[in-house]
Amino acid sequence: MKRLAIIGAGGHGKVVADCAGLLGWDSISFFDAAWNDKLSDSRWPLLGDTSTFLKKSSEFDGVLIAIGNCEFRWIEFSKIKNLTTSVITLKHPNAFVSQYSKLGDGTVVLAGSVVNTDAVIGDACIINVGSTVDHDCLVGNSVHIAPGAHISGGVTIGDGSWIGVGSAIKQGVRIGKNVMVGAGAVVLSDIPDNSTVVGNPARAVT
Numbered sequence: 001m002k003r004l005a006i007i008g009a010g011g012h013g014k015v016v017a018d019c020a021g022l023l024g025w026d027s028i029s030f031f032d033a034a035w036n037d038k039l040s041d042s043r044w045p046l047l048g049d050t051s052t053f054l055k056k057s058s059e060f061d062g063v064l065i066a067i068g069n070c071e072f073r074w075i076e077f078s079k080i081k082n083l084t085t086s087v088i089t090l091k092h093p094n095a096f097v098s099q100y101s102k103l104g105d106g107t108v109v110l111a112g113s114v115v116n117t118d119a120v121i122g123d124a125c126i127i128n129v130g131s132t133v134d135h136d137c138l139v140g141n142s143v144h145i146a147p148g149a150h151i152s153g154g155v156t157i158g159d160g161s162w163i164g165v166g167s168a169i170k171q172g173v174r175i176g177k178n179v180m181v182g183a184g185a186v187v188l189s190d191i192p193d194n195s196t197v198v199g200n201p202a203r204a205v206t
């Protein structure tokens, strides 16, 4: 029996649990800060919040944070990263992850996505469904590449940035920390830290 704890029982958590089941995790339990307001479903029990998990951590073989928001994901990740329970990395069986790429602890690579040659991805990242991170990209910690976003070769993305659904990033661009790239944006030039950009070509939201 392989026992996995997932912190974050929302839609993304459900997708992560589904993926983990395919990869042989046969006992999956959720923990969530809002656990009082959420019901366990018939597939996966909801046992409490993160502090409940911390008390029970020795009962699990692996743990993952499954929260879409980059800031909250990183806060929860910092609570679990030094436990003896392994913080696992998940690769969906229908994702391509190059043998020459690197994935940090707690990172998930979901169905239909690609992490290509010599890409380096940090801890607690989400490479969401149908997205691509091409060769030589350098992706920081707690970055979320949303569904269908395409990151061309040699792009750098700073910690905590969220690359919106269906966006496209030109090769070699440098995206700072805590940047939000809007849905469908086309990013052609560097983006400074702590900014939000939208549109084609992407421009700062004022």
Ligand SMILES: CC(C)(COP(=O)(O)OP(=O)(O)OC[C@H]1O[C@@H](n2cnc3c(N)ncnc32)[C@H](O)[C@@H]1OP(=O)(O)O)[C@@H](O)C(=O)NCCC(=O)NCCS
Binding pocket: 068, 128, 146, 147, 163, 164, 165, 180, 181, 182, 183, 184, 185, 196, 197, 198, 199, 205
């Ligand atoms: C960019 C984003 C964060 C802005 O959200 P916000 O701060 O709440 O901003 P608002 O919705 O108030 O929009 C501000 C302005 O930007 C425009 N805008 C917002 N998002 C836009 C987008 N993706 N493309 C083009 N214009 C956009 C709005 O129309 C509005 O314009 P206006 O001032 O002329 O009316 C958000 O719209 C977005 O695209 N989020 C990404 C969602 C995503 O990828 N989800 C994936 C889930 S896994």
